[in-house]
Amino acid sequence: METPIVKLDIQDLETVYEPSEDSFLLIDALEADFEKLKKAKPVMCLEIGSGSGVVITALAKALNRFFPAYFMAVDINSNACRVTKRVGQDNLVDINVLQMDLINLVKKENTFDVVIFNPPYVVTESLEVLDQRLISKTWAGGIDGREVMDMLFPHIPNILSNNGLFYLVTIKQNDPISIINVFKQWKMSGEIICDRKIRGEHLYILRFVKITL
Template identity: 30%
Template sequence: MTATLVKAWKAGRAELEAAGVDQPVIDSRLLLEAAADVSRLDIITDPHREVSETQAATYNEFLARRARREPVSHILGRKGFWKILLRVTPDVLTPRPDTEVIVDEVLKAFPEAMAFNMLDLGVGSGAILLAVLAERPAAKGLGVDVSSEALAVARENAANLDLDGRVALLRGDWTSGLADASFDVVVSNPPYIATEEIETLDPEVRDHEPRLALDGGADGLDAYRTLAPEILRVLKVGGLFAVEIGHTQSKAVEALFRDAGAAQVRTIKDLSDRDRVVVGVRNPLETGV
């Protein structure tokens, strides 16, 4: 029997449903689009278009990998984030919509024509930094990561987006070696999963995401204990910070930043109405800067 787009999609959805995949309809469609070189519109408006044997074989391979709970982003090697498309590999966290809260906060704080200097700690694929710079042509940024493999991905993404002229990427341990009061805005999506909780995560995360980007220590807060005073050190007076958190960590992370001297500390919720990002400023009343 000749395979068509709609038959392939339905069969793929059933296979992923049986495997317990969370979003079988969306995932099977994304994999079909890639395997058959079609768009979502093609599937809707031309559902009886034939799928070649080669395309069907590729699609079946993709489905088998997804059924083993490999993330779609790893199968396709790409992931959309904010308004940009990023290359993604197992060496970096797959960008998630929750993290777009940070991008939104930075863009609201800095008008389009304003020049500013941004730091992204634990830059990974470059998602946050590149999404902001893509919309703020006068801005420049530095991304720091301890993983040379992650930096290679970020470097490729910057080049693909024609942003490499405004981005510097540095292998390092958080803010080590960076000067005081150097940045107008500092962002980070650090590891915040408690060590003992990692084995309870979905297989897509537990088995395929870099452990270095997940493990936040015994209580998930290790990175913030380091970052709170260091972020305030490298921020300019009055500068903005925004860090992603686990949805139960708002009070603890806010307290760490307040204790380090931050002002206007508050938590922003994500689209699921969960606490997601702690923001604040370096106190403009500080002296001795």
């Protein structure tokens, strides 16, 4: 899977998350899963909190070689939305971008075949989650780094198609096994599909699917 060209200027970097090890690990995980993704032939793909747009653009570039699909990105940060759109255009893919907090405006059920989420996962005080500085919203995760992602989790079974795939970035402090167990209550099965140790962090990529009888 080709890593997209991403050009961020100094002004962009003041508010938009620069692609980093977690972004690249997520792209690597999608690449490792690419045969599974091709077999699923996703029609609707969504990235929540797209930041620079590097991940959804990489997925779009890869899948567009085999079949057409609709790619949507949402972010609370209007600057991130602008950059995501630009990165898609620079890499010759069409990303439909909406500014919203998590998925507050997404109402349709069982819509998306692929959902990607690289959340703010850093362990912080709860008050830091409420910090109005846009750059803080890219990393401040609150208690156990879970406060933002825990708000989203109950909605995933509703927006994910019956055969859909949900990819999530976490770190060790988020307790990935606990997250997998949380999803069991919604009849979803999860597993760690990729991990990497970097500069004092241990990153994990989790993949979830609905349990079908």
